Amino acid sequence: MIVADKKPIEEIIGEIKDYTTILILGCNECVTVCEAGGKKEVGILASALRMYFLNQGKDVTIDERTLERQCDHEYLEEIRDVADQYDAIVSLACGVGVQFTAEKYHAVPVIPGVNTCFLGATETRGLWTERCQACGECILARTGGICPVSRCAKRILNGPCGGASNGKCEINKELDCAWQLIIDRLKALGRLDDYENISPIKDWSTDRAGGPRRVVREDVQL
Amino acid sequence: MDLKNKFNAGEFVILAEIEPPKGVDISTMVTNATMVKGKADALLVPEMSNAVMRMSALGGAMILQGKVMETVMQVNCRDRNRLALQADLLAASACGITGIMAVTGEDPSFGDHQQAKAVYDIDLPELLDSIHKLQQGRDMAGIDLCGSPQFLVGSTVNPGLKGMALELELTEMKKKIDAGVEFLIMPPLFDLDSIEPFLKMVDHRKTHIIPTVLLLKSVGMARYIDRNMDHVHVSAQLIKRLQKAPDKVRECIKIASEMVSVLKREGFSGVLLSTIGWEDRLAEIIDGSKG
Numbered sequence: 127m128i129v130a131d132k133k134p135i136e137e138i139i140g141e142i143k144d145y146t147t148i149l150i151l152g153c154n155e156c157v158t159v160c161e162a163g164g165k166k167e168v169g170i171l172a173s174a175l176r177m178y179f180l181n182q183g184k185d186v187t188i189d190e191r192t193l194e195r196q197c198d199h200e201y202l203e204e205i206r207d208v209a210d211q212y213d214a215i216v217s218l219a220c221g222v223g224v225q226f227t228a229e230k231y232h233a234v235p236v237i238p239g240v241n242t243c244f245l246g247a248t249e250t251r252g253l254w255t256e257r258c259q260a261c262g263e264c265i266l267a268r269t270g271g272i273c274p275v276s277r278c279a280k281r282i283l284n285g286p287c288g289g290a291s292n293g294k295c296e297i298n299k300e301l302d303c304a305w306q307l308i309i310d311r312l313k314a315l316g317r318l319d320d321y322e323n324i325s326p327i328k329d330w331s332t333d334r335a336g337g338p339r340r341v342v343r344e345d346v347q348l
Numbered sequence: 349m350d351l352k353n354k355f356n357a358g359e360f361v362i363l364a365e366i367e368p369p370k371g372v373d374i375s376t377m378v379t380n381a382t383m384v385k386g387k388a389d390a391l392l393v394p395e396m397s398n399a400v401m402r403m404s405a406l407g408g409a410m411i412l413q414g415k416v417m418e419t420v421m422q423v424n425c426r427d428r429n430r431l432a433l434q435a436d437l438l439a440a441s442a443c444g445i446t447g448i449m450a451v452t453g454e455d456p457s458f459g460d461h462q463q464a465k466a467v468y469d470i471d472l473p474e475l476l477d478s479i480h481k482l483q484q485g486r487d488m489a490g491i492d493l494c495g496s497p498q499f500l501v502g503s504t505v506n507p508g509l510k511g512m513a514l515e516l517e518l519t520e521m522k523k524k525i526d527a528g529v530e531f532l533i534m535p536p537l538f539d540l541d542s543i544e545p546f547l548k549m550v551d552h553r554k555t556h557i558i559p560t561v562l563l564l565k566s567v568g569m570a571r572y573i574d575r576n577m578d579h580v581h582v583s584a585q586l587i588k589r590l591q592k593a594p595d596k597v598r599e600c601i602k603i604a605s606e607m608v609s610v611l612k613r614e615g616f617s618g619v620l621l622s623t624i625g626w627e628d629r630l631a632e633i634i635d636g637s638k639g
Contacts, residue, residue: 330465336457 127156127247128220129254130163130240135174138216141237145213146185148175150239151205151227152192153219160254162240163218165192171218171239196223202230209234244276262332262339268320270311277304283325351390351418351447352500355531355556361618362608363420363533363558364388364630368408370401377408380627381416387634388417390447392533392620395422399459406436410443420502421445426453429469430478430488437482441497449502449533450475476503476527483528505532505557507546508579514545525555533620535580536562536573538607540614542581556617561607563623563633564600567591601629605636612637 142148150172158164172188179186189212193201196219209215209231217224221242228236245258259276265283266273275281279297282305289296290303312318332339354361364384369377381391391412395405409421421440423433440448452472456464470478478488485496505521507514521532537543537559550557564570564582567590574582586603593599608619621630 327463329463331457331463333465335462335464335466336455 127159127245128222129160129243129246129256130157130220131160131243132162132167132171133239133241135171135178138171138237138239139175139178142175142214142216147187147189147212149189149191149205149208149212149215150175151196151215151217151219152190153196153217153223154192154194155197155219157219157223157240159248161252163220165190167218168192171216197226199226199230202227205231259333261328261330263329265325265328268323268325269308270315270317270320272304272308272311274304274308277302277307283328285321350500351420352530354389355500355617358617359389360612360616361389361558362387362634363390363392363618363620364627364634365394365620365622366391366408366412366627367394367397367625368403368405368411370403372403374403374408374411377627378411378415380630381412383628383631384634385417387631388621389618390418390420391416392420392449393422395424395451395453396427396459397422397454399426399454399456399461399464401459401461404436406440406445409440409445413444418447419445420447420449420500422449422451423475424451424453425468425471425475426456426466429467433470433475434478434482434487437479437497437499438493441499442495446498447500447502448479449504450479450529451504472503473523473527476501476524476529480528500530501528502531502533502558503529505534506579507534507543507550507557508537508581510545510579514549518546518549521550521555531556531558531617533558534560536560536577536622537611538562538573538580538582538586540610542579552617553615558618558620559611559616560620560622561604561611561633563604563621563626563629564590565624565626566596566600601632602636604633605639608633608637 150168152163152165152168154164161167168190172190175188191205193204195201196217210233212234214235214237215227215231216237216239217227218239221238224236224238244256245260246254246256249255256276258273261275274283279295280287286303286305290306293303293306295301295303309321312321349357351361366377366381393405393409393412396402405422409419413419423437428436437448450472456462456466479499479501481488482493482497483499485493487493503524506517509517524532532555534557567587570582570587570590573580590596590599604621611619621633623629
């Protein structure tokens with residue numbers, strides 16, 4: 127999922143302080159799972175903002191809404207009849223949702239309420255860690271299902287850098303060395319011979335070389 | 349007199365573009381550069397233009413600065429992060445390079461290493477800011493330098509844009525000048541009328557706008573540029589002139605020389621001569637412009 131983290135409320139206030147009618151717009155997908163931008167967080171942020179403006183003696187209307195997704199036209203259409211009534215929308219969706227909302231409602235400023243961080247997984251409640259950088263050319267089959275692009279600090283593709291100590295990365299003693307994990311996993315799979323193979327030089331053109339990417343699936347297009 | 353003083357004195361300056369080699373044989377580069385010694389005012393050394401891998405601008409500029417004459421080293425945001433950019437700028441200054449031209453850099457997809465990952469750790473305004481900081485004696489982390497570089501800083505401007513795009517370009521140009529840019533190189537210019545809206549808004553006699561005079565090599569190239577290069581216009585009249593010329597190469601050189609003369613007469617601060625591989629013709633273009 128896309129993992130996001132809440133923005134400091136001071137930053138959000140800085141962006142909306144001149145408006146008087148504001149919609150806090152949550153998303154029921156990834157940001158709900160990582161507890162940054164779902165219905166619950168919409169309620170918490172709206173309450174905090176109401177309290178702030180009340181203390182400031184400002185009459186500001188803060189409304190709440192949470193859509194199933196903000197990255198789909200279909201769900202964003204649900205606020206078609208009300209969007210223009212607001213001076214601003216604070217979107218608690220990921221960067222995709224913020225942009226899609228802004229594209230759909232040109233006349234209303236759409237302000238991000240979260241920082242979109244990475245593609246990751248829930249390790250335990252309250253701990254999400256990165257697993258994928260969406261490089262566009264998955265090499266997990268060669269690396270025992272552990273991604274050196276997202277999990278190695280140096281993103282190196284042919285074995286450890288030599289800086290790890292006791293299986294931990296040189297940049298942070300709490301961070302596993304991705305290549306130690308890969309080697310352990312390949313060993314467990316009886317495929318350590320794979321480790322001896324030098325990877326072909328990675329084609330980053332599927333990453334961001336060449337600009338924003340598209341996936342076109344003619345077989346599912348209407 | 350160095351390039352900075354020539355600009356300040358209002359002299360018309362001629363920059364000659366010399367591409368470093370794709371390899372380590374520098375003989376052709378040095379020979380071509382030596383041919384313009386005493387004719388051009390400085391050599392502009394591009395940093396892997398069009399994202400085609402070749403010797404770095406730093407390497408080329410160091411060699412040419414030592415063996416031939418003053419250089420302007422291009423520095424771009426595509427290939428280096430902030431550590432490497434600053435490190436190379438320090439190296440350049442310590443090796444006597446006093447002129448730099450900061451650019452964004454073309455995407456790797458334009459070049460011959462299309463699988464490369466572009467860096468763009470910092471963008472052009474940030475690069476200009478970091479150059480300013482280095483000149484003030486501090487790096488981007490705010491740490492004091494042991495000796496600070498001093499550069500004549502250039503960048504780019506695109507006067508061929510129209511309408512709102514031109515207005516945005518003028519805003520960008522002002523930002524660059526405010527960030528310490530002292531000269532601005534523009535794309536190839538074949539027709540002054542094509543930048544008339546720009547010239548109405550900018551006093552090119554006060555701002556150091558440096559048009560690129562690109563050496564045409566054939567009728568086909570002229571047509572291609574007119575059809576495919578955004579905001580660069582080659583007039584039908586010029587294409588016809590080339591078509592009719594019995595000696596097309598001589599005519600191409602003559603056209604470039606004439607363009608230099610016209611731009612000098614129009615009060616531009618200078619020109620950049622670009623030949624895309626015909627660098628052995630640079631001297632002829634300059635000679636022709638003075639004749």
